[in-house]
Each structure stands twice: as structure tokens, then as C-alpha cells.
Amino acid sequence: MSDRVGFIGLGIMGAGMTRxxxxxxxxxxxxxxxxxxxxxxxxxxxxTAASPAALAANVDVxxxxxxxxxxxxxxxLGDDGVLEGARSGTLVVDMSTISPRATRELxxxxxEAGVAMLDAxxxxxxxxxxxxTLSIMVGGEAADLERARPYLEAMGSTITHVGPISAGQSCxxxxxxxxxxxxxxxxxxxxxxxxxxxxxERTLEAVVGGAAGSWMLANRGPQVIERxxxxxxxxxxxxxxxRLVLETADENAAPVLATSTVFQLYRTLQREGLGAExxxxxxxxxxxxxxxxxxxx
Ligand code: NAP
Numbered sequence: 618m619s620d621r622v623g624f625i626g627l628g629i630m631g632a633g634m635t636r637x638x639x640x641x642x643x644x645x646x647x648x649x650x651x652x653x654x655x656x657x658x659x660x661x662x663x664x665t666a667a668s669p670a671a672l673a674a675n676v677d678v679x680x681x682x683x684x685x686x687x688x689x690x691x692x693x694l695g696d697d698g699v700l701e702g703a704r705s706g707t708l709v710v711d712m713s714t715i716s717p718r719a720t721r722e723l724x725x726x727x728x729e730a731g732v733a734m735l736d737a738x739x740x741x742x743x744x745x746x747x748x749x750t751l752s753i754m755v756g757g758e759a760a761d762l763e764r765a766r767p768y769l770e771a772m773g774s775t776i777t778h779v780g781p782i783s784a785g786q787s788c789x790x791x792x793x794x795x796x797x798x799x800x801x802x803x804x805x806x807x808x809x810x811x812x813x814x815x816x817x818e819r820t821l822e823a824v825v826g827g828a829a830g831s832w833m834l835a836n837r838g839p840q841v842i843e844r845x846x847x848x849x850x851x852x853x854x855x856x857x858x859x860r861l862v863l864e865t866a867d868e869n870a871a872p873v874l875a876t877s878t879v880f881q882l883y884r885t886l887q888r889e890g891l892g893a894e895x896x897x898x899x900x901x902x903x904x905x906x907x908x909x910x911x912x913x914x
Pocket of ligand 1: 627628629630631649651654682683684685687688689691692712713714715739741742743849850854
């Protein structure tokens with residue numbers, strides 16, 4: 618691992634990912650918009666940069682994990698952005714979840730400056746970021762992935778090259794459709810179980826290991842019946858990703874019936890001020906419609 622590596626965005630995800638790069642003895646420089654968030658990384662041995670441009674000028678590979686599409690555009694193309702500091706031969710690896718179409722446009726802008734790009738969004742949450750067990754879905758050229766692979770392996774346990782540039786983002790949106798529709802199924806099933814007078818714990822126990830089982834049912838079902846709304850992934854962030862699903866589905870003329878329904882149900886919860894709760898609080902929208910409250914007695 619001879620590259621000098623930069624990482625931009627030390628939020629919930631980036632903080633854990635950069636720790637794992639340091640554990641793998643990567644020569645690491647970090648940048649965060651709010652400077653205080655760089656201090657723990659500096660204490661752990663990372664160099665710090667004053668801007669994305671300054672970071673890019675000093676490294677060979679730039680990773681970033683920031684919030685949304687406009688944020689990635691700003692970090693890469695804005696004033697003091699990566700493009701101002703990057704050289705021909707720099708590789709940019711975007712690990713944020715953003716629009717596939719915008720990803721293709723960004724890659725084209727970088728390509729014109731001799732800068733290569735991979736999209737490499739992740740799933741696995743803050744826990745996966747901290748433990749280095751993320752699933753990473755990569756779009757772009759195979760040779761660029763081989764260059765980034767040692768660093769991706771420090772951050773994740775499953776690295777899948779899914780196709781050309783933006784295929785990683787499209788695959789991440791596939792992941793998000795599966796997450797929310799599985800959660801809708803779990804929520805509807807639990808409302809039905811409550812209405813039928815079933816013992817909810819025993820019902821979960823009976824079905825979770827069979828054909829109807831899912832990660833969401835196994836992990837979030839128990840949280841729902843305990844009425845524990847602490848987030849693994851918040852409703853607000855989930856909605857950002859569902860908005861990307863709906864936009865991309867529209868661009869590709871793909872029907873997304875169940876995802877559209879979940880998007881509208883989450884919207885009702887956001888209007889009630891519940892956007893910071895976990896995405897399993899989806900059940901509350903069905904509870905409002907039915908007048909049934911799901912709770913282990
Ligand atoms: P977060 O904790 O809110 O952190 C966001 C990071 O982006 C912060 O470092 C923030 O800097 C930086 N940022 C945002 N806008 C910026 C801008 N315009 N310019 C420069 N820096 C900017 O978010 P997160 O949970 O780490 O999520 C990051 C990405 O990973 C998102 O795309 C998210 O969808 C994706 N993701 C998250 C999870 C999860 O469970 N959290 C799971 C999978 C994927 P400041 O410190 O200055 O605010």
C-alpha cells in the first residue's frame with residue numbers, strides 16, 4: 618500500500634472508516650468541514666488538510682463519504698474542491714450514497730482533468746463502518762478498483778464490482794428498496810398479528826427462521842415490539858435514499874409501487890417530527906391508519 622491516501626467527511630460513517638485505514642497502517646490525510654471532527658483522527662496519527670483542494674494536492678487516492686449529491690458536487694467541483702488540487706492520475710473514490718446520474722456527470726468532469734473515479738457506496742451502518750465489515754458496491758474501471766482494493770478491504774468485508782461508473786450507486790438503491798419493502802412487510806405482519814391477538818414474541822420466533830425471514834424482521838421486529846425507536850438508520854436519511862430511488866426509477870421508467878408507498882408513509886412520520894427515529898418506526902404510520910398499537914404484552 619504505497620499510495621498516499623486522503624479521506625473527506627468524518628461523520629458517523631467516515632469516522633469509523635478512517636480508523637480502520639489507520640489500523641491498516643495507511644498513510645492517511647483527512648479533511649472535515651467542521652474542523653473539530655479531525656482532532657481525534659489527528660491524535661490517532663492522521664495528517665489533516667485545510668481544504669479538499671489541499672488534501673488532493675498531497676495524496677494519490679481521495680476517498681469521500683459526505684451526505685448527499687450537492688455535497689459531493691461541492692467537495693469535488695466547488696471552490697477549494699478536490700478538482701483544484703488533484704493531478705492527472707489522481708483516483709477519487711466516492712463512498713457517499715448519491716444520484717447515479719450525477720455520479721456519471723461528475724466522473725466525466727474529473728475524467729476531462731485526467732482524474733479517475735469510482736463510486737463505492739456502502740451498506741452495514743455505523744456498526745459496519747466501525748468494525749470494518751461494510752458491504753461495498755463498486756462501479757467503475759476494474760484497474761481503478763484494483764488500485765483502491767487494499768484500502769476498501771481495510772474498511773469492508775464484501776467488495777463487489779457491480780459494473781461501470783454509477784453501477785455501485787444503482788446497486789445501493791436496489792439495496793434500499795429491499796430494506797424498506799422488507800420493513801413494510803414486517804410492520805404490516807406485526808399489525809396483523811396484534812389484531813389477531815397473537816403473542817408477538819412467539820410469533821416472531823415462529824416465522825423468523827423460515828421462508829418469511831429477513832434481516833429487517835430478525836433485527837428490527839424485536840425492536841418494534843419493545844417500542845424501541847433508537848435508529849440504526851434514521852427515517853430522514855432513509856428518505857434521502859428513497860428520493861434517489863424514485864428519481865432514478867423515473868429516469869429509467871421502472872415501476873416502484875411498494876417503495877413509493879413507503880416514501881409517502883415515511884413522509885407522514887417526518888411531518889409528525891419523527892425523522893430522527895429509526896426506519897423501523899414505519900410501523901407507526903400503519904398504527905395511525907389502523908388504530909392498532911403493536912406492543913408485546
Ligand atoms: P453524517 O454523520 O451526517 O456525516 C456527514 C459528513 O459529510 C460530515 O463529515 C459532514 O461534515 C460532511 N459534509 C456534509 N455536507 C458537506 C459539504 N457540503 N461539504 C463538506 N462536507 C460535508 O452522515 P453519515 O451517516 O456519515 O453518512 C455519510 C454518507 O454515507 C451518506 O451519503 C449516507 O447516506 C451514507 N450511509 C450512511 C449510513 C449510516 O448508517 N449512517 C449507512 C450507509 C451509507 P460536517 O462534520 O462539517 O457536518
